[in-house]
Amino acid sequence: MLLLHNIGLLATCRADGGQGEINGIRDAAMVWDEGRILWTGPESELPANHATAERRDARGRLVIPGLVDCHTHLAFAGWRADEFARRIAGESYLHIARSGGGILSTVRATRDAAEDALMSRAAGFLEQMTALGVTTVECKSGYGLDRETELRLLGVYRALARRGPARIVATYLGAHVVPPEYRDRRRAYVELVLSLIPEIAAAGLARCCDVFVEEAAFSTDEAHEVLSTAMAAGLLAKLHADQLSDGGGAALAAAIGAISADHLEHASAAGIAAMAAAGTVAVSLPLATLYLAQRPMPARAFIEADVPVAVATDFNPGSAPSWHLPLALTLACTLQRMTPAEALKGATLYAARALGLDQRIGSLEPGKAADFAVIDAPDVNHWLYHFRPNACVRTVIGGRTVWRAA
Ligand code: NIG
Ligand code: FE
Numbered sequence: 322m323l324l325l326h327n328i329g330l331l332a333t334c335r336a337d338g339g340q341g342e343i344n345g346i347r348d349a350a351m352v353w354d355e356g357r358i359l360w361t362g363p364e365s366e367l368p369a370n371h372a373t374a375e376r377r378d379a380r381g382r383l384v385i386p387g388l389v390d391c392h393t394h395l396a397f398a399g400w401r402a403d404e405f406a407r408r409i410a411g412e413s414y415l416h417i418a419r420s421g422g423g424i425l426s427t428v429r430a431t432r433d434a435a436e437d438a439l440m441s442r443a444a445g446f447l448e449q450m451t452a453l454g455v456t457t458v459e460c461k462s463g464y465g466l467d468r469e470t471e472l473r474l475l476g477v478y479r480a481l482a483r484r485g486p487a488r489i490v491a492t493y494l495g496a497h498v499v500p501p502e503y504r505d506r507r508r509a510y511v512e513l514v515l516s517l518i519p520e521i522a523a524a525g526l527a528r529c530c531d532v533f534v535e536e537a538a539f540s541t542d543e544a545h546e547v548l549s550t551a552m553a554a555g556l557l558a559k560l561h562a563d564q565l566s567d568g569g570g571a572a573l574a575a576a577i578g579a580i581s582a583d584h585l586e587h588a589s590a591a592g593i594a595a596m597a598a599a600g601t602v603a604v605s606l607p608l609a610t611l612y613l614a615q616r617p618m619p620a621r622a623f624i625e626a627d628v629p630v631a632v633a634t635d636f637n638p639g640s641a642p643s644w645h646l647p648l649a650l651t652l653a654c655t656l657q658r659m660t661p662a663e664a665l666k667g668a669t670l671y672a673a674r675a676l677g678l679d680q681r682i683g684s685l686e687p688g689k690a691a692d693f694a695v696i697d698a699p700d701v702n703h704w705l706y707h708f709r710p711n712a713c714v715r716t717v718i719g720g721r722t723v724w725r726a727a
Contacts, residue, residue: 322352322353322354322359322371322373322374322375323352323353323354323374323375323376323377323720324350324351324352324367324371324374324375324376324377325350325351325352325376325377325378325379325384325695326350326364326367326376326377326378326379327348327350327364327378327379327380327381328346328348328349328350328351328364328379328381328382328383328384329347329348329379329381329382329383329699329700330345330346330347330349330383330384330699330700330701331345331346331349331351331361331384331685332344332345332383332384332385332386332662332665332685332701333345333346333361333386333684333685333686334385334386334665334666334669334670334683334684334685335670335684335685335686336670336679336684339627340624340629340630340659340663340666340667340671341624341660341662341663341666342662342666343662343665343666343701345700345701346361346362346363347363348363348364348365349361349362349363349364349384350362350363350364350367351384351685351691351693352367352371352374353691353720354374354720355720356690356691356719356720356721357688357689357690357691357720358685358686358687358688358689358690358691359371359687360687361685361686361687379695381699382695382696382697382698382699382714383695383696383697383698383699383700383701383703383704384685384693384694384695384696385454385665385669385685385693385694385696385701386669386670386682386683386684386685386692386693386694387454387455387456387457387669387682387690387692387693387694387716387717387718388453388454388455388456388457388646388647388668388669388672388694389455389456389457389458389459389668389669389672389673389676389678389682389683390450390455390457390458390459390633390634390636390644390646390668390672391457391459391490391581391604391631391633391672391673391675391676392459392461392583392604392606392631392633392634392635392675393458393459393460393461393633393634393635393636393637393644394460394461394463394464394494394635394636394637394638395443395446395447395458395460395461395478395636395644396431396439396440396442396443396460396462396464396474396477396478397427397430397431397439397464397637397638398427398430398431398433398434398438398439398442398464399426399427399430399431399638400638400642401422401423401426401427401638401639401642404417404422404423404426404639405612405642407422408612408613408614414565414613414639414640415537415565418498418537419537421501423639424463424464424497424498424639425498425500425501427464427637427638427639428464428465428466428470428498428500431464431465431470431474432465432467432470436473436476436477439473439474439477440477440480440481443460443477443478443481444481444484446636446644447481447487449644450487450644450646451486451487451716451718451723451724452711452713452716452724453645453646453647453694453711453713453716454646454647454694454696454713454716455487455644455646455716456487456488456682456692456693456694456716456717456718457487457488457489457490457672457673457676457678457682457692458487458488458489458490459489459490459491459492459529459633459675459676460478460481460489460490460491460492461491461492461493461494461497461531462474462475462478462491462492462493462494462495462527463494463495463497463531463533464497466495466497466498466499466500467500467502467513468513468517471493471495471517472517472521472526475491475493475521475526475527476526478491478526479491479526485718486718486719486721486723487718487723488682488692488718490528490529490676490678491526491527491528491529492527492528492529492530492531492559493517493518493521493526493527493529493530493531493551493556494530494531494532494533495513495514495517495518495547496511496514496531496532496533496538496539496543496544496547497533497538498533498537498538499538499539511539511543511546511547514547515546515547515550518530518547518550518551518554518556519554521556522551522554522555522556523554527556528556528557528676528677529556529557529558529559529580529676529677530547530548530551530552530556530557530558530559531558531559531560531561531583532544532547532548532559532560532561533560533561534560534561534562534563534568534569534570534573535561535564535565535566535568535570536565536566536568537565538561541568541569541570541573544560544570544573545573545577548560548577548579549577552577552578557579557580557676557677558574558577558578558579558580559574559579559580559581559582559583559675560573560574560579560581560582560583561583561584562574562582562583562584562585562588562592563582563584563585563586563587563588563589563592564584564585564586564587564609564615565586565587565615566587567587567588567589567592568587569592570582570585570588570592571585571588571589571592571593571595571596571601571603572589572591572592572595574596574599574601575592575595575596575598575599575601576595576599578599579601580601580602580674580675580676580677581601581602581603581604581631581675582596582601582602582603582604583603583604583606583633583635584604584605584606584609584618584635585603585604585605585618585619585623586610586615586616586617586618587616588603588618588619588623590622593619593622593623593626593628594626596623596626596628597626597627597628601628602628602629602630602631602671602674602675603618603620603623603628603629603630603631604630604631604632604633604672604675605618605620605630605631605632605633605653605657605667606618606632606633606634606635606641606649607632607649607652607653607656607657608634608635608636608640608641608643608645608648608649608652609635609640609641610652610656611652611656612640612641612642613640617656617657617658618657619657620653620657620658620659620663621657621658621659624659624663629667629671629674630657630659630663630667630671631667631668631671631672631674631675632646632649632650632653632659632664632667632668632672633646633649633668633672633675634646634649646668647704647705647708647711647712647713648708649668650664650665650667650668650705651664651705651706651708653667654705661701661702661704661705661706662701662702664705665701665705669683669684670683670684671683690718690719691717691719691720692717692718692719693716693717694713694715694716694717695713695714695715695717696712696713696714697712697713697714697726698712711726713726714726
């Protein structure tokens with residue numbers, strides 16, 4: 322049994338009170354055993370039976386639930402720095418994509434990469450994410466777009482999950498874009514995606530299935546077909562929705578019972594209302610908004626409609642080439658006008674909800690996993706306001722310290 326005491330502020334991020342309520346406890350302590358939280362509360366109220374636990378001193382710092390990055394494209398080969406420069410010079414993301422760059426250029430590189438190379442690179446990213454206080458990472462396929470490479474990417478995620486310490490949630494994104502060899506046969510490609518779903522679900526290779534709904538990618542009808550098939554096979558449905566235009570993705574997510582709709586820079590009022598009624602999580606990706614110089618997703622409208630807003634990195638080599646979740650949180654504040662408390666809840670409990678895992682992780686309360694980060698700041702406002710390369714001094718997953726600042 323372990324006890325963390327002298328916690329300046331314990332941001333429990335329990336559900337009650339909604340987006341802006343982190344249910345903080347001042348001068349707190351937390352007790353855990355065998356990877357699970359047993360008790361949290363003011364240190365002055367520590368029960369006598371926990372007083373003998375082995376002690377760790379938080380030195381008056383902020384303690385938060387382990388951060389959950391609920392939207393990444395973690396495994397890929399190559400980078401696309403040339404496209405970054407082309408976009409700055411005025412070329413659009415879509416124009417670059419239509420000329421064979423964009424996602425397809427990463428697909429070419431990824432098809433050529435061995436599983437070992439993809440694995441060690443993704444593991445390196447994960448290690449750096451863990452040092453920032455990130456304890457769970459959702460990872461999408463979608464840079465293979467053929468049977469062999471999609472299964473290779475999901476195999477990398479399975480190996481990373483087994484190896485730990487970060488918790489990994491894999492998502493099948495076969496419907497990312499239509500690969501070049503199917504350019505004139507898109508129906509045949511949709512059928513390939515459909516045919517892989519039962520196989521992936523039966524092998525336990527993915528928990529979720531995602532579709533990029535966009536003019537240059539897949540239609541709402543195609544997404545409906547792919548995601549209904551995925552849900553029938555027991556996968557949770559997600560969508561890349563309304564990123565570059567209002568394509569009806571938010572409304573579709575609500576109509577089919579998707580667990581989340583992600584991006585949403587162009588979500589309509591009707592889409593927001595539909596998501597509110599259905600309980601769909603809105604995943605905001607402010608790094609992608611920033612890199613593509615888009616208008617921000619209307620976080621205030623979602624929050625006012627009582628839609629939970631998660632915040633994630635979207636880490637990928639094109640639209641969001643950074644795995645820095647605390648940076649995404651600071652951007653959620655400045656671009657999307659979320660308060661630091663709202664942003665924190667969005668990267669903990671609501672991010673866990675976007676993965677269907679909010680009964681197990683995402684908040685610090687008895688019965689949940691002892692996944693947390695000790696942050697060198699007096700409170701949440703200060704942490705996200707004073708942006709630093711890394712403010713996290715200790716990361717704990719399942720009760721075990723996996724990273725400590727020197
Ligand atoms: O989430 N929108 C589609 N997929 C990614 C971009 C991937 C890429 O540019 O490689 C996204 O932004
Ligand atoms: Fe994405």
